[in-house]
Amino acid sequence: MVMEIVCPAGTPAALRAAVKAGAHTVYCGFNDETNARNFPGLNFDRAEMREGVGFAHDHGSKALVAINTFPRAGDQVLWHHAIDDAAQSGADAVILADPGLLKYAARNHPGLRLHLSVQAAAANADIINFYACTFGVKRVVLPRVLSVPEIAAINAEAEVETEVFVFGGLCVMAEGRCSLSSYATGLSPNMNGVCSPASHVEYRDENGALDAKLGGFTIHRAAKNEPAPYPTLCKGCFSAGSQTGHLFEDPVSLNAEQLIPQLKEAGVTALKIEGRQRSKSYVAQVVRNFRAAVDALEAGQPLPQGMLARLSEGQAVTTGAYKKTWR
Amino acid sequence: MPHTQPQIPICPAALAKLLRLTPLVPVSLSLTACSRRIANRHPGLFRRLGEHSRKRFILDPADLPVVLCLEPNGGQPKVRALRGRSEGDARISGPLAALLGLVHGTYDGDALFFARDLVIEGDTAAALALRNAVDDAELDLSQEIAAMSAPFSRFLLRAVAYAQRRTGVSLARPEEEAAW
Structure with missing residues (x-):
C-alpha cells in the first residue's frame, strides 16, 4: 500500500496547489488560536474551510483540520466550536492534542475520525494505546525526537496508525510543552498557536550583518552572505563566556526523503510535510517531490534525488533524530 | 515550476536610468487604479490582511531608483511611486523580479x-x-493591466509574454502544471 502523503495548506490557494500536486491528504486550520500555525494572513474562515474540504474531496484527496492547541480555562467554547465546524465542513478527521477536546469530539461527534497531534508529544506505545482506548484515536503523529528503530518499536505495540514528519521545520522539543517562545514573547505556541510570533520578530541590518530578534532578544546574527534564519529560540546562536554556538539545534530543516523505505519498513502509515506557513509555490514543489518518492517506492524503483535544500531554513537539511547518534 | 529557486534576474541599468527621468505622478495614478481593480476582483486579499489592512507598506525594488508605497486603506488601496527613502510600517526589499515572482507565486x-x-x-x-x-x-498582474488597457490588451499580453521569455522575470502568473 502506498504511503500516505499528508501536506500542509495554510491558505485555500495552498490547499488547491497541494491537491493538484498529488497530495493524498491536506491538513489546515481555522484562522484563530485553535491551531498551532496562527500566523497573520494564514488559515481558513468557515466558508473557506467548507470549500477547501469540498475541493479536496472532488479531487480524491482527504482533508484534516488541525485544532491542536490547548484551550485556556473558561475559553473552551472557541475550541468546541472549531470541532463542531470542522465536523460540519465534512473534514475526514480532526487533529487534536488536548484530552478534554478529544473527549468532547468523541462524545459529540462519534463519527468523526480523531488523530492525535504531535502537540500531545505521545512518544511511547502505552500512552498511544491509552489515547486509542479512551477516545478512539485512529492515528498518532509522532514527535520529531524518535529514531527509526524507536518508531518500529512503537508500531510493534501500538494499536493505531502512525504518521511521522519527513520534511520542513524541525522541532526537537517536547511539543505542546515547550515554553521557550512564551518566555521571550508572552505568547504561547501551545495556547495562542504561535511559536515565535511575527508580531515579536524584528530584523535589523547591522553593517551588512542581519540581526534576528525575538521579543527584543537577539537570537541570531547572520553575516553578509550567510543564510538568514527565522528567530526561534531553540535554533538561536548564543554566546556564553568565550563560546558562541547553537545551544539546542542548528537552523536547519528536516528532510527524511531518503529514509522513506526504512520508515515504511518500521510500519509508518503516513508521511507528514511541515509548512502551513509556507507559500503555495513551496507546497507544490515539496508535495510533487514526495509524491514521486512514495510512488517510486511502491513501484520498486529507486527514489528520486531531492533538490529541496534551497527551500529550507538555513538552506541546509538534516535527517534529525531518525538517524541520531548523540543520545 | 522549478524544484529550486533560480537565479533572480536584475533589472537592466538602462531601464533603471529611464525610471529616474519618468514623472511619477502618472505612474502612481496608474498603479492606484490597478490596485483598486485588484481590490474589487480579489476582496479576500484585503480581508486576509486583517488588523494590518491600514498599515503602510514600502515595496522597495532594490534594482530600481523608486519605491512603491502601498496603503491598503481597508480595501480602498492607494499606491505611490516615490524616489528616495520613504518610511512605512513595513519595508520589503529585493530585486524587482523577486517581488514580481512573489506576487505571481513563482x-x-x-x-x-x-x-x-x-x-x-x-x-x-x-x-x-x-x-x-x-x-x-x-x-x-499582466491580466489586470491588460484588462485596463482595452483595446490594446491582446497586444500587451503578447508583449508581456515576449518580455518574460527574454528576461526570465515573472511578469504573469505561471501556467499551472498538469494535476497529478
Missing part, C-alpha cells in the same frame, strides 16, 4: 528570505500578512 517568500534575496524591515507581522494574503490571491 517564488517562495521564505526561501527568498533565507537566501537573503529578500529583506524585511519594520513590522514583521504586517509584512507576513501581506505576503500570505498576496500568495492566496493568485494574482496575475
Whole structure:
C-alpha cells in the first residue's frame, strides 16, 4: 500500500496547489488560536474551510483540520466550536492534542475520525494505546525526537496508525510543552498557536550583518552572505563566556526523503510535510517531490534525488533524530 | 515550476536610468487604479490582511531608483511611486523580479528570505500578512493591466509574454502544471 502523503495548506490557494500536486491528504486550520500555525494572513474562515474540504474531496484527496492547541480555562467554547465546524465542513478527521477536546469530539461527534497531534508529544506505545482506548484515536503523529528503530518499536505495540514528519521545520522539543517562545514573547505556541510570533520578530541590518530578534532578544546574527534564519529560540546562536554556538539545534530543516523505505519498513502509515506557513509555490514543489518518492517506492524503483535544500531554513537539511547518534 | 529557486534576474541599468527621468505622478495614478481593480476582483486579499489592512507598506525594488508605497486603506488601496527613502510600517526589499515572482507565486517568500534575496524591515507581522494574503490571491498582474488597457490588451499580453521569455522575470502568473 502506498504511503500516505499528508501536506500542509495554510491558505485555500495552498490547499488547491497541494491537491493538484498529488497530495493524498491536506491538513489546515481555522484562522484563530485553535491551531498551532496562527500566523497573520494564514488559515481558513468557515466558508473557506467548507470549500477547501469540498475541493479536496472532488479531487480524491482527504482533508484534516488541525485544532491542536490547548484551550485556556473558561475559553473552551472557541475550541468546541472549531470541532463542531470542522465536523460540519465534512473534514475526514480532526487533529487534536488536548484530552478534554478529544473527549468532547468523541462524545459529540462519534463519527468523526480523531488523530492525535504531535502537540500531545505521545512518544511511547502505552500512552498511544491509552489515547486509542479512551477516545478512539485512529492515528498518532509522532514527535520529531524518535529514531527509526524507536518508531518500529512503537508500531510493534501500538494499536493505531502512525504518521511521522519527513520534511520542513524541525522541532526537537517536547511539543505542546515547550515554553521557550512564551518566555521571550508572552505568547504561547501551545495556547495562542504561535511559536515565535511575527508580531515579536524584528530584523535589523547591522553593517551588512542581519540581526534576528525575538521579543527584543537577539537570537541570531547572520553575516553578509550567510543564510538568514527565522528567530526561534531553540535554533538561536548564543554566546556564553568565550563560546558562541547553537545551544539546542542548528537552523536547519528536516528532510527524511531518503529514509522513506526504512520508515515504511518500521510500519509508518503516513508521511507528514511541515509548512502551513509556507507559500503555495513551496507546497507544490515539496508535495510533487514526495509524491514521486512514495510512488517510486511502491513501484520498486529507486527514489528520486531531492533538490529541496534551497527551500529550507538555513538552506541546509538534516535527517534529525531518525538517524541520531548523540543520545 | 522549478524544484529550486533560480537565479533572480536584475533589472537592466538602462531601464533603471529611464525610471529616474519618468514623472511619477502618472505612474502612481496608474498603479492606484490597478490596485483598486485588484481590490474589487480579489476582496479576500484585503480581508486576509486583517488588523494590518491600514498599515503602510514600502515595496522597495532594490534594482530600481523608486519605491512603491502601498496603503491598503481597508480595501480602498492607494499606491505611490516615490524616489528616495520613504518610511512605512513595513519595508520589503529585493530585486524587482523577486517581488514580481512573489506576487505571481513563482517564488517562495521564505526561501527568498533565507537566501537573503529578500529583506524585511519594520513590522514583521504586517509584512507576513501581506505576503500570505498576496500568495492566496493568485494574482496575475499582466491580466489586470491588460484588462485596463482595452483595446490594446491582446497586444500587451503578447508583449508581456515576449518580455518574460527574454528576461526570465515573472511578469504573469505561471501556467499551472498538469494535476497529478
